[in-house]
Amino acid sequence: MSDKGRSVGIDLGTTNTLVASVRNRVPRIVPTDRGNLILPSVVALSPRGEMVVGNVAKDQIVTNPKNTIYGAKRLIGRKFESKVVQEMRDYYSYDIVPGPDGEAAVSVGGRVYRLPEISAMVLSQARTIAEQFLGGPIGDVVITVPAYYTDSQRQAVKEAGLIAGLNVVKIVNEPTAAAIAYGFNRSLDQKVLVYDLGGGTFDVSVLQLTGNVFEVLATGGDTFLGGIDFDNRIIDFVLERFKADTRVDLLTSPIAMQRVKNASEAAKIDLSLMQNVTLELPFIEERKGKPVDLRVALSREQLNALTGDLVDRTFAICDRVLSEKGITRQMIDEIILVGGQSRMPLVQQRLQQHFGKPPRKGVHPDECVALGAALLAESIDTSIR
Numbered sequence: 001m002s003d004k005g006r007s008v009g010i011d012l013g014t015t016n017t018l019v020a021s022v023r024n025r026v027p028r029i030v031p032t033d034r035g036n037l038i039l040p041s042v043v044a045l046s047p048r049g050e051m052v053v054g055n056v057a058k059d060q061i062v063t064n065p066k067n068t069i070y071g072a073k074r075l076i077g078r079k080f081e082s083k084v085v086q087e088m089r090d091y092y093s094y095d096i097v098p099g100p101d102g103e104a105a106v107s108v109g110g111r112v113y114r115l116p117e118i119s120a121m122v123l124s125q126a127r128t129i130a131e132q133f134l135g136g137p138i139g140d141v142v143i144t145v146p147a148y149y150t151d152s153q154r155q156a157v158k159e160a161g162l163i164a165g166l167n168v169v170k171i172v173n174e175p176t177a178a179a180i181a182y183g184f185n186r187s188l189d190q191k192v193l194v195y196d197l198g199g200g201t202f203d204v205s206v207l208q209l210t211g212n213v214f215e216v217l218a219t220g221g222d223t224f225l226g227g228i229d230f231d232n233r234i235i236d237f238v239l240e241r242f243k244a245d246t247r248v249d250l251l252t253s254p255i256a257m258q259r260v261k262n263a264s265e266a267a268k269i270d271l272s273l274m275q276n277v278t279l280e281l282p283f284i285e286e287r288k289g290k291p292v293d294l295r296v297a298l299s300r301e302q303l304n305a306l307t308g309d310l311v312d313r314t315f316a317i318c319d320r321v322l323s324e325k326g327i328t329r330q331m332i333d334e335i336i337l338v339g340g341q342s343r344m345p346l347v348q349q350r351l352q353q354h355f356g357k358p359p360r361k362g363v364h365p366d367e368c369v370a371l372g373a374a375l376l377a378e379s380i381d382t383s384i385r
């Protein structure tokens with residue numbers, strides 16, 4: 001570490017942001033002030049008129065949706081008129097408006113914020129968390145971005161870092177950071193496939209690792225395929241079952257829908273460990289003045305049947321990305337999993353069938369991007385001393 005403070009890596013995610021730093025050559029995630037390892041990438045205008053970040057902001061997503069900005073990563077560095085931004089306008093509850101240079105911006109509480117300003121609030125919070133934990137100002141910072149990001153998206157993230165007062169020495173691709181977490185200082189000569197199935201997006205990349213050189217050979221994905229689609233399948237199933245049993249339609253009740261949504265995601269996560277779960281939501285609605293409870297059983301087998309086509313879609317994308325660059329499945333030496341949804345047993349099972357080898361154990365899907373970024377930040381720091 002140099003005198004200017006410890007280097008950190010930041011995984012600025014669509015849903016969550018993670019900060020990592022290296023101590024005694026081992027990268028570790030920095031815990032937040034609430035003791036969590038993740039900071040929700042959410043910014044909100046509180047009813048008291050303050051801009052708040054993280055869990056406090058996320059907590060008001062249902063009660064104050066117009067003033068709660070999430071998913072900024074999808075908008076940053078894009079033109080307001082672009083197709084993605086126009087699609088997002090229907091999808092998100094907050095107001096997406098044209099910014100000063102024609103880029104997408106957001107309007108909250110009557111004020112227009114540029115996306116780098118919004119991401120800067122998340123980064124600023126990440127910085128405070130790191131400084132509190134590491135006991136002083138931080139030094140060099142590496143921030144990760146998706147491999148498909150254009151120059152203007154990268155520039156916008158860099159600008160967000162500057163607004164947050166960070167010394168951003170590098171913007172690195174997420175799959176590269178994940179591969180660094182796996183192969184740094186291990187003198188490998190391998191082709192590694194990084195399979196990243198997160199909350200809202202799927203990305204696949206193939207990297208060539210040669211010593212400490214990490215080159216992206218192929219990359220692609222789907223910006224509208226992720227954990228949320230798995231949740232939606234469960235939600236539809238639960239709503240249908242509930243309606244068949246009680247003749248009550250929950251679609252018209254936003255509070256009930258939010259509860260079903262949360263319970264569906266929780267059930268999905270539990271089914272990664274267990275074979276059967278029961279979604280139980282007491283007093284979900286009233287019927288003829290009497291409370292109605294929701295109770296729906298779901299097995300892993302049913303979940304697999306409900307979502308198998310989504311998993312298949314990821315493999316169609318993998319095959320396309322590989323074949324575009326003339327890479328065969330047999331040429332892949334290791335598979336690294338990134339993103340919470342990649343923990344689903346069906347995903348891992350199908351990966352093994354598809355590529356003829358199991359994904360690499362020991363690389364943490366949620367943490368490896370931030371850990372790799374921290375290793376890179378530290379190595380840049382040491383190399384320029």
Ligand code: AMP
Nearest residue numbers: 198199227228269272339340341343344
């Ligand atoms: P990420 O964007 O990487 O934070 O991924 C978040 C997504 O992963 C969300 O859709 C979560 O519901 C999902 N997820 C997290 N843990 C698990 C798990 N153990 N099994 C299945 N999905 C999970």
